[in-house]
Amino acid sequence: MGGSLAMALYQGGLCREVVGVARRPETVQQALALQAVHYATTQLSEALCGADIVVLATPVRSIIRHIQQLSTMTLPPCLLLDLGSTKQAIVRAMEALPAHVQPLGSHPMCGKEVSGLAAADPNLYRDAPWVLVPLARTSEASLDLARALIQAVGARPLVLDAARHDWLVAAISHLPYVLATALVLVVAQLGRNDAMVWQLAASGFRDTSRLAGSDVEMMLDILMTNRTAVEEVLTHALSQLGHLTGLLARGEEEPLRALLTRARTLRTMYANMLPDRDLSTS
Template sequence: MTRSLERQTVAIVGLGLMGGSLALALRDKVSSITGVDPDQDSLEDAFKGGIIHRGTTDLREGVQDADTVILAAPVRIILEMLHNRLGSYLRSNTLLLDLGSTKAEICEEMGNLPIGIQAMGGHPMCGKEQSGLQAAEATLYRGRPFVLCPPRRATPAARIRALELVDAIGAVPIEMDAIRHDRLVAGISHLPYLLSASLVNTISAEGQIDPTIWELAAGGFRDTSRLAGSSVRMMTDIISTNRTAIMRLLALYRVQLAILEASLVAQDNTQLEALLQAAHDSREAWAEQHLR
């Protein structure tokens, strides 16, 4: 029998932006929150800030008595924890949810956990430009999609408990299989990042010839290049665990870019304008529905 959420001990592994915000969103809705982080300073900051009830640098100690364990670490760290001994540290019937940005490899590892652990892959579609505990806020998840991806052998109980948790932080659950998730985020997250990084590397090369290019860059470059400033460690983890979906998207993107270029080369302004209008209308329709 599972305790109701308000009587549960929740362990959050990783007290960065996502883990810290989750602790803030949950702290009045659960019995206690244990923070697990390799950084003693982060633990002390979180404890002093009333974000967690207790903290430890020891994974086993942090998770062994928890009713719910949430992995809020970079993808490779989550994979390592799952692959190594995490499963043996958990009590039977523990809900194990992760917040990793790619899901296929993580859900695959979750499928190998001992029977009795209620595992569910998760990916909240939110974030902000700043990272770290200092940037955490209780409302980060509110109203945002929270993808849930069941690993093989996922139980109805795991699903119900994950939904309850998503609901508690005000997010909107969307259930789908991990492969589908990874294909979708390759398009709306990983492809934009790679375009942004490639743009910056192109301008860097141009800047070797004529450094004034950096002086002229304005708002358009600022926005299109912003993702290139993301955490490289985090993004390398994400991209290297979603290779197939990203390579597919890159191929499709090259086609779209080539179609635009063809109209430019041919001086076909009617075709060029039609392609740009299609992009304009799609972008405005999305913004109208999702940015207001």
């Protein structure tokens, strides 16, 4: 996410200077080689010097640790934005930042299951919704600056409060991940005595299981910082799945047909809402 944003900003000539910060020297070299930044460093304090906008683009709990660390450092007056996938825990941590820093929670809705700088794509944000979660102390000017940044890389800013965001993504992002993971684990369990299962797995399995390939630490941070909402959504899913299983077990074809038809209608309605770039694989 961070690499893609840096690339979009740098390659599009959208910022005076794009500076990357990474823990490992190899990542610094890679960012330069991939033309993702003007300059990169392993030194956070060096990168912060003179920054107008600071973007935290790591897994959620690492973002929270960075915010705590930044709160103890000398910071320039800046807009501090994060790209984390859950928002309540992050905006809570942002409250502790010094008064001259303008914090703003944010979440671009365009992740891939692949991670790392090698997978960076400057077009990742095009047409994607990008949620903004302002704090009470976030000024209208800071919000406008963030909106300008987001629109510059082709995304669509959308202001939500943190709790509503976390609840929505529990349903449309974290639930699909857990379902994909359960699917892979069940197929592996059933396939323990029949390796043919993997050979036969076709596009249906491929798509439904894709999210199970997501980065584990990233997803664990998401689940652990959104436990209440994810648990509630999973409880609904268990109930719905149990209901479908019961209808099938009892051979109750008519109510089963009604539910499958309803799901198909909703999925078709959703597919028709997708921007053109997504239609080919909808």
